[in-house]
Amino acid sequence: MFTTDTLEDQTILITGGGSGLGLSMAQKFASLGANIAICGRTEEKLKTATEQIDDQGSGQVRYYVADVRDHDRVGEMVHSIIGDFGDMAGLVNNAAGNFLAASEDLTPGGFKSVVDIVLHGSFNCTHAFGNYLIDNDKKGNVLNIVTTYAESSGSAFVLPSACGKAGVLAMTRSLAYEWATYGIRLNAVAPGPFPTEGAWSRLLPEEEMEEKFLSKIPAKRYGNHEELANLAAFLMSDMAEYITGECVTIDGGESLAAGQFNFIDQLAPREQLKAFFARMKSESGKNGD
Incomplete structure (x- = not known):
């Protein structure tokens, strides 16, 4: 249902777009005619990703080194994107x-780190972008990537993520109602397991x-990355103009059994699990993560 001009002339920012699902969505959007901005904290990763995205389409592609937890830096980045592309x-x-x-x-600190990236980071970017649209009487779209355990069940062993993603989903629905008057749509996608190098090494080692x-x-x-990218492209396109405040689950039915990581409790006694988590944390520190 897509054509090479489905997202033509749209400039879209993907946070965390240097790898994983963010990169896959950026490549898909570029193939449909969008101009792409990506941001992250590691410049080398962003440079490589920019080259990969540029190969997919004819639009412009730029990267911005930014930590989404920094509200002021996010505001500067959005201002730069608008200056570089002419719009967002x-x-x-x-x-x-x-x-x-x-x-x-x-x-x-561990709890705060995840919640700051997931919830505060999403607010910072949405706040800066939303104010640009409102101040300039422009319509726009926000798509938030949440998780299947954000809406109802939560999940054991990933408490900071569960809290942060639930907050992002609440923000999505709150602003979808409040900002509809400005022509701003907000939706969410809740992916189940889509293999990525970063997530798999931390969560399923x-x-x-x-x-x-x-x-x-x-x-x-x-899930295949292309499947999620297709869903994201549809929600960002004019084909979904009347959809707002929605959370679309894409997980092969996995969320029908609540609590994505609850199964871990079945693998070993709790003390053994805690020792295993400690080893994972130690190994992650050695690798500089």
Whole structure:
């Protein structure tokens, strides 16, 4: 249903667009005619991603080094994007963080780090972009990438992510109503398991865990990045002009069994699990993550 001009003349910012699902969405949008801005904290990763995105379409592609947790820097970035491209019509809040931990062992810093990226970062970008649209009497779209456990069940062992993503979903629906008067649409996508190098190494580092995870999915497979990118492109396009405040789940039926990471409790006694989480944290620190 898409053509090479489906997103023509739209400039879309994808946060965390240097890798994973963010990069896949950026490439898809570019192939449909959009101008692409991506942001992240690692310039080398952004440079490489920009080249990959540029190969997909004829529009402009630029990257911006920015930490979405920094409200002032986000405002500067949005101002720069508008100056560089002449306009900005769409935002995908994709930047996120997550790790496994027994909740009683969480530190305030660990909890804050994830919530700051997921919730505060999404607010910062949405706030800056929304004010630009409102001040200039322009319509626009915001797409927030949440998770299947944001809406109802929550999930054990990923408490900061569950709290942050639930907040983003509440923001999506709150602003969809409040900003509809300005012609601004806000929607969310709740992906189930879509393999990415970063998430898989932190959340499913062992074969036994991955096998158990896969067994919970009625479709008996993981999602393909193209499938999520297609959904995101539709929601960002004019074909979805009357859709706002919606959260679309794409997970092969996995969320029908609540609590995405609850299965971990079945793998070993709790003390063994906590020792395993500690080893993962130690290994992550050695790798500089």
